Amino acid sequence: MKNVLIAKHPATGATIDQWLETDIQQVPEMYEKASSAFKFWSSRSLETRLSFITKMKQYLLDHMDEIVEEICSATGKVKTEALTADLMPVIDILQHYEKRAPKILKRKRVSTPLLFVGKSSYVDYFPLGTVLIISPWNYPFQLSMTPVISALIAGNSVILKPSEVTPTIGLLIEKIAREINLPKNLLQVAHGGKELGQELVSATPDSIFFTGSVETGRKIGIEASKRFIPYTLELGGKDPMIVFEDAPLKRAVHGAIWGSFTNAGQVCMSVERVYVQSSVHGEFIDRLVEETKKLKMGEDVGSLTFHQQKDIIKDHVLDAIDKGALLLTGQHPDNWGDSMYIEPMILTNITEDMKVVREETFGPVMPVIAFTTEEEAIQKANNTEFGLNASVWTKDNGKANRVTSKLVTGNAVINDVLVSVANPHLPFGGVKSSGTGRYHGDEGLYTFCRQMSVMKDPGIKQKEINWYPYQNKYKKVRTLIQAYFSNNKQKAELLRSFYKQLLKK
Numbered sequence: 001m002k003n004v005l006i007a008k009h010p011a012t013g014a015t016i017d018q019w020l021e022t023d024i025q026q027v028p029e030m031y032e033k034a035s036s037a038f039k040f041w042s043s044r045s046l047e048t049r050l051s052f053i054t055k056m057k058q059y060l061l062d063h064m065d066e067i068v069e070e071i072c073s074a075t076g077k078v079k080t081e082a083l084t085a086d087l088m089p090v091i092d093i094l095q096h097y098e099k100r101a102p103k104i105l106k107r108k109r110v111s112t113p114l115l116f117v118g119k120s121s122y123v124d125y126f127p128l129g130t131v132l133i134i135s136p137w138n139y140p141f142q143l144s145m146t147p148v149i150s151a152l153i154a155g156n157s158v159i160l161k162p163s164e165v166t167p168t169i170g171l172l173i174e175k176i177a178r179e180i181n182l183p184k185n186l187l188q189v190a191h192g193g194k195e196l197g198q199e200l201v202s203a204t205p206d207s208i209f210f211t212g213s214v215e216t217g218r219k220i221g222i223e224a225s226k227r228f229i230p231y232t233l234e235l236g237g238k239d240p241m242i243v244f245e246d247a248p249l250k251r252a253v254h255g256a257i258w259g260s261f262t263n264a265g266q267v268c269m270s271v272e273r274v275y276v277q278s279s280v281h282g283e284f285i286d287r288l289v290e291e292t293k294k295l296k297m298g299e300d301v302g303s304l305t306f307h308q309q310k311d312i313i314k315d316h317v318l319d320a321i322d323k324g325a326l327l328l329t330g331q332h333p334d335n336w337g338d339s340m341y342i343e344p345m346i347l348t349n350i351t352e353d354m355k356v357v358r359e360e361t362f363g364p365v366m367p368v369i370a371f372t373t374e375e376e377a378i379q380k381a382n383n384t385e386f387g388l389n390a391s392v393w394t395k396d397n398g399k400a401n402r403v404t405s406k407l408v409t410g411n412a413v414i415n416d417v418l419v420s421v422a423n424p425h426l427p428f429g430g431v432k433s434s435g436t437g438r439y440h441g442d443e444g445l446y447t448f449c450r451q452m453s454v455m456k457d458p459g460i461k462q463k464e465i466n467w468y469p470y471q472n473k474y475k476k477v478r479t480l481i482q483a484y485f486s487n488n489k490q491k492a493e494l495l496r497s498f499y500k501q502l503l504k505k
């Protein structure tokens, strides 16, 4: 029996919408429909597929306020953040691929070594089939739409399972697909939670793109590996920010505050650890506290989105305070009450054993830690299971490059925070427990493609030298290998004479 899903505003508790959950029994039928839609869609030209991308972009531009309102009611975000960080990146990626997809997906010719004279070589890109996309609640629009758009452009059909925490965003995406007349069943939205997600994973996807927690990502990776289904995992982070004494300090203070507290800290790439060189640590903290106190709740900082996340944040802050951390801004968790608006918290006197240093907090919490040497900063920054993003702050270009290159992370930013994810030309993804695979950039389309490497012979010669019979071939092939791979100056001459001999035969 189908359950009724009720969507509520996270902060006010007001009911936003209600509708029926996708029944688990419907999953096989969804894949059948997706498979038929794939056959149709993959046989359309890229030009036709991109015409829907153009329509989608225009629809988003025409309905910005409405979409922003929907995102805010589902998440409790402030409007500016819904606009700049959830909607705008989608418009940007649509425009990016609208222009660049023909170049990315066209046949890529590569050179053919002299050894294979007469042949040509190239790579072709084909869609995979039906892509299952599972998304989280923190940027529910962007983190659903970007992989959906990329998969569709590459010629796939899509089943999207958005987060049950922000379920109205699934309805919004269905509406957009309807409004732009996207072919039937090309993009199906499965409404429901974890069990539905599990069922979709264990059914018949041709590829899985998952964004969410490490714990769920691991389960999905294991399940997909059993059947060799290609998968991409975009998971959590514990991103460090390293501030050297020669950093542009005022800018670093503002950067740390925005990087830690934007979206109430519910960002996979939030600045979750700030390492500041001892000589400027005191001044940095004073400025941080002064500037953080100026933030306005509800205008600069939105509400939390997910009630269970509040418990995790509370647990991390209490653990830190118990172990000796000092809370310089915000409220002690005992005073939070029922509100989902949590004032930004700066913590000092931090030790490495605290949860705020080791585990993803995903809330408005900034632990600030002093360091002395460059090596110490690098060691501390790398000392977690995560590797999503990191930032290095210094006016010394050499130091910036040196330190950044030693950080084990999928993305990095110098004298800024988070921003690399917003450049659609740059591939995005994590290392270590932060995930595997990439999207955005050219790789963002290749992730949804089956690549085929082809070598083509004109078919004129009767046979190749490495074919049967092998009789009397060993020495000739040996000479060829020596000539071809040695750095000897006579190489070219040897090779030429060898080919002459061969061509005579």
Ligand code: NAD
Pocket: 134, 135, 136, 137, 138, 139, 143, 161, 162, 163, 164, 192, 193, 194, 195, 196, 197, 198, 201, 211, 212, 213, 214, 215, 216, 217, 219, 220, 233, 234, 235, 236, 237, 267, 268, 269, 360, 362, 388, 430, 434, 435
């Ligand atoms: P989550 O793992 O709890 O849920 C994500 C999605 O997976 C939801 O749609 C959920 O219904 C589904 N799901 C849960 N269990 C499942 C299962 N066993 N099989 C199939 N689907 C299942 O994550 P969340 O709490 O929604 O999101 C927060 C996490 O996402 C944080 O860790 C954050 O860092 C991470 N995140 C990562 C990125 C990135 O790009 N790397 C971006 C945003 C969020």
